[in-house]
Amino acid sequence: MADPLTREPATTVTVTTRVNGAEQTHTVEARLLLSDFLRHELGLTGTHVGCEHGVCGACTVLLDGVPVRSCLLLAAQVEGHEVTTVEALAPGPENLHPLQQAFWDSHALQCGFCTPGILLTLVAFLKENPRPSEDEVRFALSGNLCRCTGYQHIVDAVLLAAQRAATQAGGEVAPR
Amino acid sequence: MKPAPFAYVAPRSLPEALALMARHGDEGKALAGGQSLLPVLNFRLSQPAVLVDLNGVRELELLAPGDGVLHDGLRMGLRMGALTRHRQLERDPIVAKHAPLLAEAAHHIAHPQIRNRGTVGGSLAHADPKAELPALAVTLRARLKLQRQGSERWLDAGEFYTGLFSTALEADELLTEIVWPATPLGAGWAFEEAARRHGDYAQVGVAAVVGVDDGGRCSAARLVFLAVGECPTVAAAADALVGEVPDETAIAAAAEAAAREIEPRSDVHASADFKRHLASVLGKRALRRAFARAGGEHG
Numbered sequence: 518m519a520d521p522l523t524r525e526p527a528t529t530v531t532v533t534t535r536v537n538g539a540e541q542t543h544t545v546e547a548r549l550l551l552s553d554f555l556r557h558e559l560g561l562t563g564t565h566v567g568c569e570h571g572v573c574g575a576c577t578v579l580l581d582g583v584p585v586r587s588c589l590l591l592a593a594q595v596e597g598h599e600v601t602t603v604e605a606l607a608p609g610p611e612n613l614h615p616l617q618q619a620f621w622d623s624h625a626l627q628c629g630f631c632t633p634g635i636l637l638t639l640v641a642f643l644k645e646n647p648r649p650s651e652d653e654v655r656f657a658l659s660g661n662l663c664r665c666t667g668y669q670h671i672v673d674a675v676l677l678a679a680q681r682a683a684t685q686a687g688g689e690v691a692p693r
Numbered sequence: 694m695k696p697a698p699f700a701y702v703a704p705r706s707l708p709e710a711l712a713l714m715a716r717h718g719d720e721g722k723a724l725a726g727g728q729s730l731l732p733v734l735n736f737r738l739s740q741p742a743v744l745v746d747l748n749g750v751r752e753l754e755l756l757a758p759g760d761g762v763l764h765d766g767l768r769m770g771l772r773m774g775a776l777t778r779h780r781q782l783e784r785d786p787i788v789a790k791h792a793p794l795l796a797e798a799a800h801h802i803a804h805p806q807i808r809n810r811g812t813v814g815g816s817l818a819h820a821d822p823k824a825e826l827p828a829l830a831v832t833l834r835a836r837l838k839l840q841r842q843g844s845e846r847w848l849d850a851g852e853f854y855t856g857l858f859s860t861a862l863e864a865d866e867l868l869t870e871i872v873w874p875a876t877p878l879g880a881g882w883a884f885e886e887a888a889r890r891h892g893d894y895a896q897v898g899v900a901a902v903v904g905v906d907d908g909g910r911c912s913a914a915r916l917v918f919l920a921v922g923e924c925p926t927v928a929a930a931a932d933a934l935v936g937e938v939p940d941e942t943a944i945a946a947a948a949e950a951a952a953r954e955i956e957p958r959s960d961v962h963a964s965a966d967f968k969r970h971l972a973s974v975l976g977k978r979a980l981r982r983a984f985a986r987a988g989g990e991h992g
Contacts (some may be wrong), residue, residue: 524713526700526702528698547699550735570736583809586807590810591701591731591744593746594746638805642805660892
C-alpha cells in the first residue's frame with residue numbers, strides 16, 4: 518500500500534519552467550532531454566545537439582544563470598527553474614550581444630555549430646571574470662569542442678569583447 | 694541517442710526518497726547530478742524502470758565544518774551532503790579551509806558546465822575508476838553514510854569500493870553524507886593529473902598526503918592513484934618514506950617503486966608502460982609539493 522505522502526513515479530510529467538523570460542508549461546515524456554525539450558517542444562533550435570553525452574559542449578545553456586549541458590538534464594528537472602538559450606542573447610541581427618559582435622568581428626566561427634554553446638559558456642565566464650588572460654579564456658573553453666577554427670579566433674573574440682567592455686566602462690585598458 | 698522510457702519521481706524530503714528507494718530500488722536508480730548517469734541512459738547502457746531524482750531533497754545539501762572525533766581518533770574536518778556540487782568544492786572557502794586537497798583537485802573534475810551540476814555523492818557512488826573523487830575519498834579516509842528506510846550504516850571509503858563501477862551500496866540504499874577527516878596539523882597534500890585535454894578523464898592521477906615530524910623526517914605518507922586499476926589504488930611503496938628525510942632521492946625512490954607496483958592497462962590513448970611512466974612522474978611531483986607544504990601554518 519502506497520504511503521500517501523510518497524509520490525508515484527510517472528512516465529509523463531508536466532513541467533513549468535521559465536525559458537528566456539517566458540513561462541512555459543508542457544506535458545512531456547519523463548525521458549525527454551532538456552536539449553530536445555528546447556528544440557522540439559519550444560522550437561528553440563539555436564541550442565545545438567552534438568555528442569549527447571556531455572563531451573562536446575554544443576548544447577550548453579544557462580540554468581539559473583550558470584552553464585550546464587542540456588543533453589545531461591531531463592526536461593522534468595527544470596521544473597521551477599530558469600533556462601537561458603542563445604536566442605535570448607540578442608534582440609535581433611542588427612543588435613548583437615557584445616560577445617556575438619566580437620565573434621563576428623574576429624571571424625570566430627566557421628560552420629557555427631559549436632557557437633551557441635560557446636557563447637553561453639563565455640557569457641557566464643565573462644560575467645565572473647570580465648578581464649581574463651588568454652590562458653584563462655582557453656581554460657574556460659576547455660569544455661567546448663570546435664572542429665573548424667583551431668580556437669585562436671575564438672580566444673581573440675573573447676579578449677576583444679572584454680577589452681571593449683573595459684573601454685566602455687571607462688577603465689584603463691592594459692594590454693595582456 | 695535518447696534514454697529508454699522510464700518513470701520519474703522527484704521526492705521533496707529524505708524520508709520520501711528513502712521510501713521510494715525501498716519500493717523501487719531494485720528496478721530503479723537514484724539520480725543526483727546526472728553527469729554520469731545521463732550519458733549511461735543516453736547510450737542505453739542502463740535502462741532503469743524508475744528514476745528517483747534527489748535534486749529536491751534539501752537534507753542532502755549540507756556543507757559545514759565537522760566537530761568531533763571519528764572512531765579511529767581522526768578529527769572531523771568537513772561534513773558534506775551528497776548533493777554538494779563539484780563547483781562548491783572548487784569555490785567554497787569552507788572546503789579550501791577544511792579539506793584543501795579537495796579544493797585543489799576539483800578543477801580537474803571535468804569541465805565547468807559539468808562541475809556546476811555534478812555532485813560529490815553521485816561521483817562517489819558511480820565508482821568510475823577514472824574519477825577523482827573516489828581516489829580522494831580513499832586518500833583522506835572519508836566516511837560514507839549509507840541510509841535505507843529505517844536504518845543507516847557508516848563505511849570507510851576504502852571498504853566502499855568493491856570493483857569496477859561497483860560499491861557496497863545496496864539497491865535500496867542512498868549515500869547521503871560524506872565526512873572528510875581534518876587534514877592533521879602540519880600535514881602536506883597535493884593532487885596531480887594528466888589528461889589529453891584539461892577536464893577529460895585522467896590517463897593517470899595521484900593524490901598525496903604526508904606528514905613531517907619535528908626532526909624533519911616523514912611521519913606519514915599516503916599515495917593513492919586513480920585510473921590505474923578497477924578501484925582507487927593505494928600505493929604501499931609510500932610506506933617506505935616513513936622515518937626518512939624526504940629529500941629528492943627518497944621521493945624519487947618511493948614514486949618509482951609505486952609506479953612498478955601498479956598494474957595499469959593499455960588503452961587507445963596510452964600504453965600500460967606510458968601510464969607507469971606518468972605514475973612515476975606525477976607521483977614525484979605530488980610528493981614534492983606535499984612535502985613542501987608539510988609543516989606549514991595550515992591545519
